Amino acid sequence: MIVQALAFYAFAAVAIASGVMVISARNPVHSVLFLILAFFSAAGLFVLLGAEFLAMILVIVYVGAVAVLFLFVVMMLDINFVELRQGFLQYLPVGALVGLILLAELILMFGAWVVAPGAPQAAVAPTPSTLSNTAALGTLLYTHYVYAFQTAGAVLLVAMIGAIVLTHRTRPDSRRQRIARQVARRREDTLEIVKVRPGEGA
């Protein structure tokens, strides 16, 4: 038990600390690296909760894809982060105020929390006790939520079509190698032998 508690505090502390570093690091590349650390710590927390599948997904999707994409963007785009950062402290009081209000609202909301009568019975999926995490998620996803799952796939397809429609351009003027045309080229099309008699040239 004590190991678990220690692990929890370690992961949580690292997550918060790296979260703070994400917004305070001077070098944007360091920010992204701290973000990756935050993701890893969150994955550790998920493992402690018994949600191994979510932990793995977090590492694979967020660290493997999203954070790397961020790195690409940060490194490839020429953004002046020092300039963006100016006035950061100036906005701090307002930001803190908004944060406080949000916190107060959250506290108020949880204060009003009442479980509706009949709500536990109405829940669709009870927590499974015999299945492993991944198997339980898979079973639910491909049975109860097959409709939602497939629709989400269609939404992603639309996103892909949209990205292509809005950005893909055909460039008729680019000089690409066309092997078929090279092979089909014959001597008669390109060479012309002109007999030049001496003394008649211009």
Next chain:
Amino acid sequence: MTAAPDFLPVLPEMFLGASGMVLLIVGAYAGARAIRAVTWLAVLALAATAAILLYPAWTAGVTRQVSLFGMFVTDGLGVFTQTLVIIGSLLSLLIAMRFNEREGIARFEFPVLVLIATAGMMMMIAANDLIALYLGLELQSLALYVLAAFARDDVRSTEAGLKYFVLGAVASGMLLFGASMVYGFAGTTSFDGLAKLFAGGGAAGVGLITGIVFISVGLAFKVSAVPFHMWTPDVYEGAPTPVTAFFSIAPKIAALTLFLRVMLQPFGGLFGDWQQIIWAISVASMAWGAFAAIAQRNIKRLMAYSSIGHVGYALIGLAAGTAAGVRGVLVYIAIYLFMNVGTFAGILCMRRNGKMVEGIDDLAGLSRTHPALALALAIFMFSLAGIPPLAGFFGKLYVFMAAIDAGLPVLAVIGVLTSVVGAYYYLRIVKLMYFDEAQGAFDRPFGGEVAAVLLVCAVAILFFIAWPGPLLNGADAVAATLFPG
């Protein structure tokens, strides 16, 4: 093991989505040569979907059936409005074909995106769960964002797409937040479960009410009701005209249906709590739609404000919360569909020296240069204004009657007053066309499809009074199933 779910009720949506994907492959391989063929195939696919949807309803009648583990519902309301959505998409595709070719934005992705958006609309109409609702809504919205920016070399179109995307994402966030509140406080996302929970009309907690408010904000954005209408004029003006026509019809019908379904089925027991919200946005939409439209000089912006106003009228029926009110909404959106498609087909003809013109003044003297087009537009304008023998009048009549029967005479009176204000700018267009100096003819030919759509819509509006039976009876039957007993 869990048995495989019955996919048969979802067949129309699956067919539509699958034909979208097939056409995508056809387009990708055949390239620019096949754009027209792909568009016609898309029209065919929409017609086939309507047939698949209506065949079982025709032979066996529609009984409420919940499938896919409570995610999906097939009922009269769904079949009725899904048919309208399909008709709207089909007509929009028809009038878009030539326009896209002339403007140099013809690409095979256009019909594919329209098909997928339509599938999304059908899914959101048939949603029986907050998750299904959200996914259907996103499927259609995402396709619509892309369509708004379809003329990607045009600054205004790109701006419209971006604006629509950002504001739409905010609205989706609101809706999602509301849905999570409802789930958090009610413990279920299923509409049936929620309906059971609220059936007694018992007091709902603050958390639930907050959730419902946020969900209605998201939905009000999607139907562009005041005060969540800010995006409408800019997006309508910037998007390519056939896309604007599509926006003002199919998604609006789908979102209004969703509004009806969400408010009346899961939250039906809380009628007293949400009625005032609907009342307020209905009045605000009617008033803003009428007054803000007066100053407009661009016909697409004018139609945007007009559509805001019409949403206000349609919401009267929901505020009434009775079977008569629902019938009013259904009749209203069906008639609105034909008026709007017709008007936009007319707007698509506004082309001078190879360029689209969009000013209202460009219509001056149309009766002398193009008498048939002027007559058709005049019919649509009279109908939009709600002048008696035309169909638009009956749409308004039924919602106003429902409001009075439900004890909301103030709402009906405000509706009548704002439609008098609205009549001013509709009739001004008629006056321009018939009594002002001609500005010079529009380019010909308009294209066979546009002319056919104009003719069909004008005839439908003009002769609705002669044969109103099918629409009224259909709407009656649907409304009766929503209010058993």
